[in-house]
Amino acid sequence: MQVEVDIPESLLKTVTVAQKLPVRIPSVNLALSAIVTEISPALDPAARTARAKLTLPAESTKNIQLYSGMFALVDINKSTGNSASEKSLTIPTLALQPWGQLDRVFVLEDNHAALRLVRTGARLKSKGKEMVEILSGLEGDEQLLVSNTPLQHGQPVEIKKQQ
Numbered sequence: 075m076q077v078e079v080d081i082p083e084s085l086l087k088t089v090t091v092a093q094k095l096p097v098r099i100p101s102v103n104l105a106l107s108a109i110v111t112e113i114s115p116a117l118d119p120a121a122r123t124a125r126a127k128l129t130l131p132a133e134s135t136k137n138i139q140l141y142s143g144m145f146a147l148v149d150i151n152k153s154t155g156n157s158a159s160e161k162s163l164t165i166p167t168l169a170l171q172p173w174g175q176l177d178r179v180f181v182l183e184d185n186h187a188a189l190r191l192v193r194t195g196a197r198l199k200s201k202g203k204e205m206v207e208i209l210s211g212l213e214g215d216e217q218l219l220v221s222n223t224p225l226q227h228g229q230p231v232e233i234k235k236q237q
Contacts, residue, residue, distance in 0.1 A: 075130045075140055077108055079148045080123035084162070084195040084207060089113065089150060095128060098147040099140070106134045108148075167197065167204040169218045180225045181216035182233070189227035190216070 077097055081089055089095070094107040108128035117124050128148065130140075170192070171178050177194050180187045192211030199205065219225060 075132075075135055076111070077128045077130060077146045077148065079126050079128065079146075080118070080121065081113070081126050081150060082196055083117060083122040083124070084209060085150050086113075086124055089126065096149045097128065097130065098149075099144060100147070101144060102138050102140065104135070104138055106131065162195070163208045163212060163214045164198070164200065164205040165208055165212070165218060166220070167206050169220050170194065170206055179212070180219040180221075180227075181212070182219055182231065183216075185230060185232075187219055187225040187227060187229045187231050 089110060091110050091113060093110045095110060096105070097108045098105045108130050110126055111129045112127040114125040165179065169179050171180075177192050179190050179192055181190055182188070190211050193209045195207035195209045197204070197206050219231060221231075225231070
């Protein structure tokens with residue numbers, strides 16, 4: 075039995091053939107490791123993903139009713155111990171503000187809010203927090219602004235520490 079998964083372009087460098095990846099099939103309460111047997115050399119141009127095939131170990135699935143088309147979760151970030159958050163720039167999802175079909179964040183610049191359009195990648199959890207990978211639009215040394223009220227570019231801001 076195989077699992078097919080679409081791997082985002084930003085995570086392709088972390089997955090190799092013969093690598094073990096954690097797989098969960100929630101409908102049958104099954105968690106196991108599967109082996110990557112094939113990675114497509116071509117990306118889906120619209121989704122920017124590559125299809126990979128993982129083989130489930132027969133001994134772990136022989137007493138379980140599995141059907142073609144069942145939903146499975148594959149955790150690429152846990153497979154290597156080097157998650158996207160350790161290799162690239164990630165920010166809390168709370169700081170990200172959708173704006174039509176674009177994503178934006180506000181950073182502190184001379185005590186004013188400065189708008190930055192960003193390109194996002196993988197979404198993941200890190201230490202219980204929802205995080206999103208930033209592929210472009212931030213350098214990594216900016217101070218992000220998170221506000222309960224909408225911010226405008228150029229708006230003066232006063233920083234209040236959380237208690």
